[in-house]
Amino acid sequence: GDSVTQMEGPVTLSEEAFLTINCTYTATGYPSLFWYVQYPGEGLQLLLKATKADDKGSNKGFEATYRKETTSFHLEKGSVQVSDSAVYFCALSDRGYSTLTFGKGTMLLVSP
Amino acid sequence: NAGVTQTPKFRILKIGQSMTLQCTQDMNHNYMYWYRQDPGMGLKLIYYSVGAGITDKGEVPNGYNVSRSTTEDFPLRLELAAPSQTSVYFCASIPPGRNEQFFGPGTRLTVL
Numbered sequence: 001g002d003s004v005t006q007m008e009g010p011v012t013l014s015e016e017a018f019l020t021i022n023c024t025y026t027a028t029g030y031p032s033l034f035w036y037v038q039y040p041g042e043g044l045q046l047l048l049k050a051t052k053a054d055d056k057g058s059n060k061g062f063e064a065t066y067r068k069e070t071t072s073f074h075l076e077k078g079s080v081q082v083s084d085s086a087v088y089f090c091a092l093s094d095r096g097y098s099t100l101t102f103g104k105g106t107m108l109l110v111s112p
Numbered sequence: 113n114a115g116v117t118q119t120p121k122f123r124i125l126k127i128g129q130s131m132t133l134q135c136t137q138d139m140n141h142n143y144m145y146w147y148r149q150d151p152g153m154g155l156k157l158i159y160y161s162v163g164a165g166i167t168d169k170g171e172v173p174n175g176y177n178v179s180r181s182t183t184e185d186f187p188l189r190l191e192l193a194a195p196s197q198t199s200v201y202f203c204a205s206i207p208p209g210r211n212e213q214f215f216g217p218g219t220r221l222t223v224l
Contacts, residue, residue: 004154032211043202043215044155051211089154097162098143098211099170102154 002027006090006103013080013110021075021106023064023090031094033057033066033073038087038105047075047088085110115139116216118203124222125193133188133219135203143206144186145213146170146178148199155202161186193223 007022025031032051036044048057053068062077073090090103119134135144142163147155147170157170161180175197177189186205190197200220204213 034212036215043217044204046212046214049212093211097160097168098206098213099145099157099160100155100213102156104152104154 002031002092002094002101004090004092004101004103006088006106009087009105009107011106011108013108015082015110015112016079017110019075019077019080019084019108021088021090021108023073023075023103025071025073025090025092027071027092027094029094030068031092033064034091034093034100035062035064035073035075036089036091036102038089040086044089080108080110082110082112084108116203116205116214118201118216118219120219121217122220124224125190126224127193127195129193130189130191131193131221133190133201133203133221135186135188135216136184137205138184139205139207140183141205141207142183143213144180145204146176146186146188147202147204148172148197149202149218150199158188158201190221195223197221198223 003026034049035047037047048059050057050066056065064075087105089105091100116137145160146158149155156172159178161167203216
């Protein structure tokens with residue numbers, strides 16, 4: 001079945017450092033891929049998405065490229081801020097009715 | 113959260129009690145979902161609905177029931193609460209013409 005694997009956290013960075021959070025997936029079809037972010041005590045918010053191979057999703061300085069050949073969708077940001085501290089979830093939608101399969105989440109902690 | 117509301121925000125149940133978690137959206141979204149989030153485990157799909165009168169099981173439906181008598185409401189019912197159902201529950205929906213889910217703020221449930 002479908003699955004999503006993310007790097008384990010927490011990822012701890014200093015402000016203005018470069019961020020990469022790895023995400024790889026297994027799917028039988030051609031899934032859409034998503035990154036969601038969860039700030040402490042809140043629900044999930046869509047950060048970015050990509051619906052086909054080689055698409056690049058971007059939002060708020062974050063980027064991720066849909067790599068079909070490596071089945072990956074790594075999240076990157078050139079310069080993180082303290083306000084980026086949150087849990088980041090990679091997810092895919094492959095089955096019917098847009099149901100999502102999530103990774104376990106990666107906590108990011110950014111210090112001043 | 114694109115107008116998805118959930119009540120209550122917090123609840124403590126005793127083993128064997130029952131309760132209904134409410135989820136409402138007033139934007140005419142057809143697709144709605146219930147997930148549970150356990151620490152370090154990502155989100156797991158419990159049930160979903162593609163329209164009024166239509167529901168289907170997700171990955172972890174045991175111990176739960178749903179109904180969808182109207183487009184706006186998608187309640188989740190726990191009949192005999194068990195400690196294993198201690199979790200944070202999120203409802204989500206998809207606006208027409210989109211393929212990404214928008215999440216409510218969540219309900220934190222503790223079963224003692």
